[in-house]
Amino acid sequence: MFSKTCEYALRALIYITQQTKDGGKIGIKDIAVGIDSPEYFIAKILQDLSRKGFVQSAKGPTGGFYLDETSLNRSLAEIVKEMDGDKIFTGCALGLKECSETHPCPVHHEFKSIRNNLYRMLQNNKVGDFVDRLDAHEAFLKK
Template sequence: MLSKSAEYAIRALVYIQMQNWEGKRPGYRQVAREIDSPEHFTAKILQIMTRFSLIYSLKGRNGGFTFDEQDGPLKLYRVIVAIDGEKSFTRCSFGFKNCDATNKCPLHDEFSKIRDNFAEMVNNETIQSLAQRIKAGEAVLTQKIH
């Protein structure tokens, strides 16, 4: 349900949060390397995130990306909307432009439930909750091939 851009954005923000907790502000090259994302693509995604004030970019020797603790937890919903817009929560599984309760595609009823559950999940989860799971050793940020 997520675009590749949204996947990379979430991973990048989780990594940045984890670095911020250690008192560090990573640059886009470091973020790209650590989340296994192309540098140019990561730079564009982080530029979008700063444009939406989801993170902040500091220039100079001690620069890098950071969260403002006063902003509070960042819901995944806001990240997805910044990257993909609202369509992630409204699109038809068949790609119909006018799929609704009166003009249904064959998967409308079942897909609506999945879409609603997805919207609920991303409204409950935050970048910080995901980073905390990784920090606690309950999850990983990247999968290393053995």
């Protein structure tokens, strides 16, 4: 559904949130292991997310990644839009360039409700919302 880049970005931000909830920071190697991601790939993703303000980083021996209050309150929909664009929320299920209420593809009306539900679910869930479920082992970020 999402690009690999977007999947890793979502997993990394949620993982960083869980691992730094007590005010610490976490390094790239630990993030890569924690979400089962290639280290180089997640480093590039986090560099991009840091530049765009979705995650914060500090250099030095006690450095690493963490999320500030603003980042913790970002919706998953914002991250998806940043990484993959908004086509998943607005595009045609069949990839047609012109698909609308007045010129629908064969699955337009059914897919529209799926699209809207997906957007609503991602918009209503913030990056910081998952720590308790992860800590209780009710949800997982790694195989």
